Amino acid sequence: MGGDTGTHLDSFRAEGGQMGRPRTTLYVVACALVLVACASDGAEPTGGGGSRNPVSPSTSFPVTVEGSNGSVTIQDRPTRIVSLSPTGTEDLFAIGAGDQVIAVDDRSNFPSDAPVTDLSGFEPNIEAIASYEPDLVVYSTEIGDLGSSLRSVGLTALQLDAPVTLEDAYEQIEQLGIATGHQDEAEVVVAGMRAEVDSIVESVGPAEGLTFYYELDDTFYSVTSDTFIGQLFSLLGLENIADAAGKGSGGYPQLSAEYIVEADPDLIFLADTKCCGQSPRTVANRPGWNTIAAVENGNVVPLDDDVASRWGPRVVDLLRAVADAANAAADEAAA
Amino acid sequence: MSGVVARRRTIVLGVVVLAAAVLAGLLVGPARIAMSDVFGWLVAFGDAPEGVSEQASTILANLRLPRVLVGGLVGASLAASGAAYQAVFRNPLADPYLLGSAAGAGLGATIVVAYGPSGSVELTVPLAAFVGALVGVGLAYGLGRSSLGGRAATSLVLAGVAVASFLTAVQTFLQQQRSETLRQVYTWILGRLGTTGWDDVRLALPSVLLAVATLWAVRRLLDVIEVGDVEAESLGLHVGRLRLVVVAAASLATAAAVAVGGLIGFVGIIVPHTVRLMVGGSYRSVLPLSVLFGASFLILVDLIARTVVSPAEIPIGVITAFVGAPFFVAVLRRRARTT
Numbered sequence: 287m288g289g290d291t292g293t294h295l296d297s298f299r300a301e302g303g304q305m306g307r308p309r310t311t312l313y314v315v316a317c318a319l320v321l322v323a324c325a326s327d328g329a330e331p332t333g334g335g336g337s338r339n340p341v342s343p344s345t346s347f348p349v350t351v352e353g354s355n356g357s358v359t360i361q362d363r364p365t366r367i368v369s370l371s372p373t374g375t376e377d378l379f380a381i382g383a384g385d386q387v388i389a390v391d392d393r394s395n396f397p398s399d400a401p402v403t404d405l406s407g408f409e410p411n412i413e414a415i416a417s418y419e420p421d422l423v424v425y426s427t428e429i430g431d432l433g434s435s436l437r438s439v440g441l442t443a444l445q446l447d448a449p450v451t452l453e454d455a456y457e458q459i460e461q462l463g464i465a466t467g468h469q470d471e472a473e474v475v476v477a478g479m480r481a482e483v484d485s486i487v488e489s490v491g492p493a494e495g496l497t498f499y500y501e502l503d504d505t506f507y508s509v510t511s512d513t514f515i516g517q518l519f520s521l522l523g524l525e526n527i528a529d530a531a532g533k534g535s536g537g538y539p540q541l542s543a544e545y546i547v548e549a550d551p552d553l554i555f556l557a558d559t560k561c562c563g564q565s566p567r568t569v570a571n572r573p574g575w576n577t578i579a580a581v582e583n584g585n586v587v588p589l590d591d592d593v594a595s596r597w598g599p600r601v602v603d604l605l606r607a608v609a610d611a612a613n614a615a616a617d618e619a620a621a
Numbered sequence: 622m623s624g625v626v627a628r629r630r631t632i633v634l635g636v637v638v639l640a641a642a643v644l645a646g647l648l649v650g651p652a653r654i655a656m657s658d659v660f661g662w663l664v665a666f667g668d669a670p671e672g673v674s675e676q677a678s679t680i681l682a683n684l685r686l687p688r689v690l691v692g693g694l695v696g697a698s699l700a701a702s703g704a705a706y707q708a709v710f711r712n713p714l715a716d717p718y719l720l721g722s723a724a725g726a727g728l729g730a731t732i733v734v735a736y737g738p739s740g741s742v743e744l745t746v747p748l749a750a751f752v753g754a755l756v757g758v759g760l761a762y763g764l765g766r767s768s769l770g771g772r773a774a775t776s777l778v779l780a781g782v783a784v785a786s787f788l789t790a791v792q793t794f795l796q797q798q799r800s801e802t803l804r805q806v807y808t809w810i811l812g813r814l815g816t817t818g819w820d821d822v823r824l825a826l827p828s829v830l831l832a833v834a835t836l837w838a839v840r841r842l843l844d845v846i847e848v849g850d851v852e853a854e855s856l857g858l859h860v861g862r863l864r865l866v867v868v869a870a871a872s873l874a875t876a877a878a879v880a881v882g883g884l885i886g887f888v889g890i891i892v893p894h895t896v897r898l899m900v901g902g903s904y905r906s907v908l909p910l911s912v913l914f915g916a917s918f919l920i921l922v923d924l925i926a927r928t929v930v931s932p933a934e935i936p937i938g939v940i941t942a943f944v945g946a947p948f949f950v951a952v953l954r955r956r957a958r959t960t
Contacts, residue, residue: 531933545932574683
């Protein structure tokens with residue numbers, strides 16, 4: 287059998303199941319994890335531009351802004367912006383820089399008049415990006431050497447990575463305002479968000495202390511309060527059942543079904559309605575889940591996956607949806 | 622003969638270990654259910670047990686028990702298929718995914734996740750994986766028999782490699798086309814006993830029973846075929862037919878295992894090799910013990926997966942490889958020393 291062994295070893299190695307495939311899949315999927323769940327991962331929390339940039343409110347260029355990739359200097363008011371980040375796209379349009387945007391990535395589905403192309407922020411193709419001759423490229427996730435690759439072909443690249451706090455998210459909008467010559471509008475947007483967040487937080491009274499389970503996908507990945515999304519719920523005074531699994535999970539633990547049933551949350555939020563086709567009905571059909579208070583009382587709340595995985599102006603909508611559901615659940619309990 | 626006694630003794634041991642693993646799987650879990658409640662529930666099986674909360678009995682009946690059963694079915698399938706493949710391909714490294722079932726299942730699951738109707742993935746993904754696994758092996762078998770010359774075992778393996786690579790390439794391409802589905806496909810690939818319910822038991826049980834019974838029935842012939850095709854033929858064995866039966870049965874079991882459990886590596890290799898180290902190479906022992914220890918092993922590994930970081934989980938595929946890889950090296954070293 288000696289002669290065969292080499293072949294067999296090779297064939298074993300080459301065969302997809304065990305050794306060859308997971309390695310590539312792991313790489314690819316690391317990106318996917320970043321994309322869906324880790325939208326609010328804080329691997330580089332300090333990079334997000336914690337320090338304010340004292341640029342005068344005038345729109346005189348050049349300007350220097352703080353991105354997650356450090357200081358970026360922009361020579362002239364950009365008029366050919368390419369956004370590879372769905373959140374970046376939402377921010378740009380919210381601050382009135384939409385007409386300076388010439389192309390956005392394939393996942394930038396909001397607002398609807400954004401110039402969607404087949405550019406990808408997760409499989410970025412430098413040549414394709416460069417062919418738009420952009421004067422500013424906004425991206426969120428550093429896939430491979432995206433930033434330095436863009437710079438090496440002479441492009442100006444601004445990274446705005448997933449933030450850790452709401453303040454970081456505000457800061458990104460303000461930095462984009464400076465970068466595009468819309469500083470005043472950006473400040474108005476942020477002030478509006480702050481006011482709305484305050485009023486939503488105030489509106490939540492008796493719901494405080496209700497427990498909830500936040501579902502990222504149908505294999506029960508969730509978020510702890512250490513994540514961007516988790517902090518939003520903390521703001522409202524809701525209690526996260528995933529916090530018990532906090533340590534060592536990087537903020538995104540995969541929970542056991544029987545733990546969720548045992549924890550008996552008052553509210554269930556589904557951030558997997560689009561990705562995984564989940565709904566209050568599918569949740570109620572899961573074995574054993576019908577005993578959960580949230581299911582019994584009809585407090586399973588479908589969310590928009592996209593809104594729930596971004597950190598732009600629509601964070602306010604997400605917060606309001608959560609607060610409304612929590613208040614409704616509290617009223618029900620009181621009645 | 623003392624060999625028969627020894628064999629009976631190890632099989633009794635295997636049954637005891639399996640019973641212990643099942644019991645441990647029911648007793649321990651993220652939900653804190655008192656041991657006395659579990660026993661009470663077991664004794665009153667079928668009725669509403671007295672003194673056990675509705676929540677506890679729901680968890681035991683709808684989550685823990687089906688999960689233990691599926692773990693056992695998957696482990697038994699993979700270990701038995703691995704053992705049988707190692708015999709008919711005379712390759713100690715043959716695992717149940719050798720002929721492209723993993724790649725086929727992955728492609729099937731990906732197609733449904735990426736292009737299927739949203740909503741009913743709980744049922745359609747396992748079914749697609751099941752069909753995909755069988756199609757993968759069918760392709761490999763057809764190609765290996767018809768187009769490649771030479772010895773049947775080798776050409777089958779080579780055809781399996783080609784089919785697996787091709788299907789994996791297609792799967793990866795589809796995934797990239799729909800990058801939003803990456804995560805779902807990925808969690809599926811890592812093994813997914815976390816969402817197990819009775820549906821999975823119902824899906825897997827018939828195939829597993831049929832396949833394991835078939836392999837069990839031919840276990841004596843596996844000893845003959847392992848000697849060599851020519852030698853086996855000279856003893857009157859129809860090698861090609863036996864290989865087809867084994868491949869069909871093992872693929873059925875593997876497809877069922879992949880459908881309900883995702884891709885769980887190493888079980889099909891480490892369990893049969895452990896058994897061989899314990900009782901020697903005869904498939905009259907290796908096959909039944911692989912079934913018993915395979916089931917026990919996966920139930921216990923799943924126990925680790927759901928308790929170590931409780932209430933979070935570790936994907937089961939990670940732990941089988943974590944335990945399996947060092948073991949695998951040890952087996953290889955031992956093999957190298959003895960040959």
